[in-house]
Amino acid sequence: MDGALWLDLVNPGREEEAAVERLLGLDIPTREEMNEIEISSRLYLENGGAFMTAILPAHTDGDDPEMEPVSFVLTSDRLVTVRYHEPRAFVSFPPRAERTALEVANAESVLVALLEAVVDRLADILERAARDIDAISRRIFRPSGDATRDNQKTLEEIGRKGDLTSNIRDSLLTLERLAGFLGQVTVQRKSSKEIRERVKTLSRDIRSLLDHAGFLAQKVTFLLDATLGMINIExxxxxxxxxxxxxxxxxxxxxxxxxxxxxxxxxxxxxxxxxxxxxxxxxxxxxxxxxxxxxxxxx
CATH class of the missing domain: 1.20.58.340 (Magnesium transport protein CorA, transmembrane region)
Incomplete structure (x- = not known):
């Protein structure tokens, strides 16, 4: 553990937290502190460490993901993540980094690469949601000749896609604040130009995904109104x-x-x-x- 760049604490017990705190000389955020909604409780500097918390989804194969906070603690030589659920990016990132020989020379590069994997995963979720929403739209406006429109089922599907889009949008908002804070931290620490550019690119990617999530939310609202209109016509x-x-x-x-x-x-x-x-x-x-x-x- 002494030479590790990244320490990933999953459902840590008090003994694990105490061992990491002794190693870093910092207090690890508790689960209650991670659930605080104030920005000052999620993004702050303390004793040379940068503490950042974002809401990330897990179990995203369906329309009801588990939304829980994940804390990133960045010190001069280590990254510590604290989480109580299993976002897929945390499972897929280590083997992918090993397989592609990803360059992770320091804790900052590990953090940026991990956040890039998280954003890629959120983009995949939005793409799947967009395909499902398009399929619902085709069912509403271009039903097949022998198909019977089940309005109740359609309304339920629209509601689930609306909830999924809203959850992903909330996650992206927390990541946008985290990326902005991380950009300031890299400037203060005089990080390498490559790291600063990657953080800027990460922020742009998150903003573009936020725009896309906003578009999907508007489309969901439109489909909801259209379905209610179809019901009124019938x-x-x-x-x-x-x-x-x-x-x-x-x-x-x-x-x-x-x-x-x-x-x-x-x-x-x-x-x-x-x-x-x-x-x-x-x-x-x-x-x-x-x-x-x-x-x-x-x-």
Whole structure:
């Protein structure tokens, strides 16, 4: 542990924290401190160490990622990360760095490379979300001929994509603040030009992903409004059918009501053709409104 550039503390116990604190001469943030929302509690300098905390997702294969804070403690010669969940970037970064012989000459280069892997992972999540949102859009606006639109299922999918996009956007916002703070730290420490340029590139990448996440959030809102509009159109079509049926059957009902009255002096009661006359009159009174609606294009 003495010669390690990167110490990754996963669900550390008190003994592990104490050992690392003795090694660094710094206090490691506790889980409660990592969950503080004030920027001053997430980004600060103390005893020569830079403390930075960001919200990162884990279990991102689905639409309900686990969002937890991860703390990065950068000293002059070591990087310490403290986390209580498993973001995929922390699992995939070490073997990829070993496989590609990634240059990590000091703790700063390890931190920047790790943050680049985190941002790449967030970009992959947004790309997958964008593909899923496009698929939902096609289902809404270009349904196949034999497909039955399940509006409840569509609304649930839109809601899940909205939550996923919102979570990733929150993570990117914390990373944007972290990258800005890290840029100031590298300037103060007179880090190499390469490190400073990589931090600037990292900040630009995060901003572009934030713009993309904002666009996806707007598209999700649009699809939500569109789906609700489709539901209203379907409901209006059903109500229109009942309204037309009520209007068509209103005249026959009126005629039947008239001839159903029990008055003594009704001329048609003794008429031999009275019954077929009433039936024919009811049929004609139903056909006329139907023909009128059809001519006006209301059916």
């Amino acid at each position: 409901q209006n079509a059903i109500i229109k059918i009942f309204s037309v049926a009520a209007v068509i059957f209103l005249p026959p009902t009126l005629i039947a009501s008239i001839y159903g009255m029990n008055f003594e002096h009704m001329p048609e009661l003794d008429w031999l053709l009275g019954y077929p006359f009433a039936i024919g009159l009811m049929i004609v009174s139903a056909i006329l409104p139907y023909a009128y609606f059809k001519r006006r294009g209301w059916l």
